[in-house]
Amino acid sequence: MKVGEIVDHYRDVSEELTRYGFGVEQRAALLGKSPSTLKHFGGDADKRHWRLISAEDLDRLREKAVELYWEAAADPYRVEQGAAAKVAGDHSYITPTFIALDTHGSARLRHPHPIRCQEVADVHLGSVIDTHGVTQKVAWDSEAAFRSNWRRLVTEVLSERSEADVEDVCEEIAKAAGVCRYSLFRVALEYQRWNLQPTPMMILGVASLRREA
Numbered sequence: 001m002k003v004g005e006i007v008d009h010y011r012d013v014s015e016e017l018t019r020y021g022f023g024v025e026q027r028a029a030l031l032g033k034s035p036s037t038l039k040h041f042g043g044d045a046d047k048r049h050w051r052l053i054s055a056e057d058l059d060r061l062r063e064k065a066v067e068l069y070w071e072a073a074a075d076p077y078r079v080e081q082g083a084a085a086k087v088a089g090d091h092s093y094i095t096p097t098f099i100a101l102d103t104h105g106s107a108r109l110r111h112p113h114p115i116r117c118q119e120v121a122d123v124h125l126g127s128v129i130d131t132h133g134v135t136q137k138v139a140w141d142s143e144a145a146f147r148s149n150w151r152r153l154v155t156e157v158l159s160e161r162s163e164a165d166v167e168d169v170c171e172e173i174a175k176a177a178g179v180c181r182y183s184l185f186r187v188a189l190e191y192q193r194w195n196l197q198p199t200p201m202m203i204l205g206v207a208s209l210r211r212e213a
Contacts, residue, residue, distance in 0.1 A: 001180045001182045003052065006053070006058070006182050007041075009058070009182075009194075010041055010042055010053050010061070012194075013058070013061050013062050013065050013194075014027065014038075016068075016193075017061065017065050017068070020068035020069070020071075020072060021068075022065075024038055024039075027061060030060060030061070030064060031060060031061070033057075037051065055170070055181045055184070056167060059184075062186070062194065063185070066189065070111065070113070070191075073113060074111055074112050074113070097110050097111065097112055098112065098113070098117040099129050099131065100116075100117040100118070100119075100121040100128055101128070102121075102124035102125070103124060103125040104126075105126070108120050108121070108126065114128060114136060115138065115190050116190060117136075118138045118148060118190075119151065119190045122148050122152050122155070123151050123154075123155050124155070125152060125155055125159075143197055146199070146200070146203060147188035147189075147190070147195075147198060148188075149198075150187060150198040150202070150206065151188050153206045156210060157169065157173055157206060158170075158173075160210065160211050173206055173209065176205040176206050176209050177198075177206050178202060179196070183196060
């Protein structure tokens with residue numbers, strides 16, 4: 001991504017966060033920076049106080065925006081439990097729910113959309129089950145399968161290099177895939193607004209980084 005594209009994407013992510021009620025003060029707290037610094041990130045590159053946001057910070061903001069999008073997407077499906085359950089402290093919901101598990105079988109997300117659960121399961125090298133514990137096979141088309149493969153490969157490479165600096169590994173993955181570091185975690189998003197579709201060549205590039213490859 002060129003500098004102007006990074007700034008435009010930052011502004012777009014910020015606007016989405018604001019739309020979901022996550023304001024500048026909350027965004028600043030998430031990044032551990034001042035609100036004025038965030039303002040400089042969104043300014044014109046030729047202005048005196050402009051600063052380029054780091055890829056890592058942009059990833060964190062985008063991840064939060066995607067999380068809030070999927071939370072909002074689940075709202076129409078939620079039906080509150082009855083009064084007795086609330087008195088007992090049960091504030092869960094009755095809803096057609098899928099559960100994303102991590103590699104150890106622990107629940108990472110409950111959500112009515114299986115695609116979102118598959119996305120979360122992939123980045124934790126897990127699987128998707130329903131509320132009866134039955135493993136769900138999400139119906140993939142070829143492009144969705146590439147996205148799932150990509151997410152798992154990236155997680156595997158990061159896990160294999162856990163002793164290394166995360167940013168160094170991210171740069172290595174981006175280089176192997178032929179993408180900009182700022183674009184790396186847009187690849188294979190199920191939130192289509194920012195998704196970049198991985199290609200077979202990109203997947204082969206990342207697969208070549210596997211230590212057992």
